Amino acid sequence: MSDRMKSLGIDRLSLEERVLLLQDIADSIAEEESPLTDGQRAELERRIAANRANPDNVIPWEQIKAEALARFQK
Secondary structure: OOHHHHHOOHHHOOHHHHHHHHHHHHHHHHHHOOOOOHHHHHHHHHHHHHHHHOOOOOOOHHHHHHHHHHHHOO
16 A cells, blocks of 8 residues: 555555545546536537437447448548
């Protein structure tokens, strides 16, 4: 275990306590820094809503892959 973990007393925590601490740290980072702009978040929310409204309106992966391979083989 690193010296920093020992100096913070993390070495004295149980495995469960360290996992919970890790989750708390990850949550605190997520709260401070959002990797998405407001516009990106709005677009994702719009796409999720559109998918929920019409979940059968999709293109199968096999079709997308075949079209992409055909386009790059020209």
